[in-house]
Amino acid sequence: MGSGIVVTEASQPALHHLVTDVVRWLDLPVTPVRLTLEPEIAAGFDARRTRQLSIGLPLLACLNVAEVRALVGHELTLLHRPDARQVIKTLGRRQQAILDEEYEDGRARRRVGTVRRKLDPLAAEVQHRADGAAITAAGGREPAARAFALASLVQDEYVDFLVESGIPPYALRLFEAGISDLDDGWRRVVRRGTAESLWDEEAAALLATVHPRLAEAMTALGAGPLPVAEAARPVPVTPLTVREQRRLVRELRAIDALKIVRWTTFQEAPAGWWRRRAAKKTKGVRADVAAVLGREPVDDVEAIQVIHDRAPELTTLVFDVPVEEVTGDDGPHPSQLWLLENHLLRRGWRLEHPAVRGVLVAPDGRRVDGYEVLRADPTTVRDLLG
Secondary structure (H helix, E strand, C coil): CCCCEECCCCCCHHHHHHHHHHHHHHCCCCCCEEEECCCCEEEEECCCCCEEEEEEHHHHCCCEHHHHHHHHHHHHHHHCCCCHHHHHHHHHHHHHHHHHHHHCCHHHHHHHHHHHHHHHHHHHHHHHHHHHHHHHHHCCHHHHHHHHHHHHHHHHHHHHHHHHHCCCHHHCCCCEEEECCHHHHHHHHHHHCCCCCCCCHHHHHHHHHHCHHHHHHHHHHCCCCCCCCCCCCECCCCCCCHHHHHHHHHHHCCCCCCCCEEEECCCCCCHHHHHHHHHHHHHHHHHHHHHHHCCCCCCHHHHHHHHHHCHHHHHHHHHCCCHHHCCCCCCCCHHHHHHHHHHHHHCCCEECCCCCCCEEECCCCCEEEHHHHHHCCHHHHHHHHC
């Protein structure tokens, strides 16, 4: 866990007040709190083995006040147990075993099942109390369940964001390159809304196993979509200085403190970075479309239409799963957006903001949102791509 930026009443008054209030409600000791760029709220220890709570800016963009309180209460309850180190490690191992048991089969599944059963008794006792603290801090089971559900989704989406919107590895030369405004880029992405929600009944059931005291509320959440989006009532965050932003990026990317970094922002980075990123993404997409067609697509318009019309076949090809297990999705597919983006960038368009995929501006100033174009009829796509 990185060292982060210390949270004080002066530096982050709203967040400091929230944590202080949760500590008072749960009758726990005052704990050092630090801001990070990790997509988590996590209990841990610093290099001197001092208990501390890390709060990730990516979660603060997507969770409301009650949901943040739930995760803070849960983690502080774990952190102030006498056996905190062992407990945190045990819960992490059990959660991983639950996930592995879901997706493994044969001997591997039996092995992780044995590990899970061995850890279940301690984990059940610990989670019962910690989940109870989350419920108390949030003011109910529903916001507590939503907090854990959204946290799991944000972790997955943030990894994709770092891959899709971070620095292209092929742009690096003699020096390390760094984008300092990662948090601003992430907030722009969630403000627009992600393309699809990974939340469903299966995801809810897994989390209900991890948090049995919240099982009923978690199962109820599984009945509907749960998109990663900008929180309606977020915890206000005081903007960080450029120096603080760069420090957090160094910690997130594990860049050595002595390494020289050529810093930039999304908007100030070379346009070639984003053109090469789009070209690299579409290379694999075209290969997949050609494999389904048995020939190269005539143009990007045909490739986009094939992805729409034969999505189950493409999913089966890419992920090697039986076609009957592929669920339908009527919305635009990210690979369609990559094709559209790459096509327009080659013609002199630019991304409105490089962190937000698919929103482009023409040389004459015309603005289009790729998702809106792809949701329209095929003629709209053909007219745009010429």
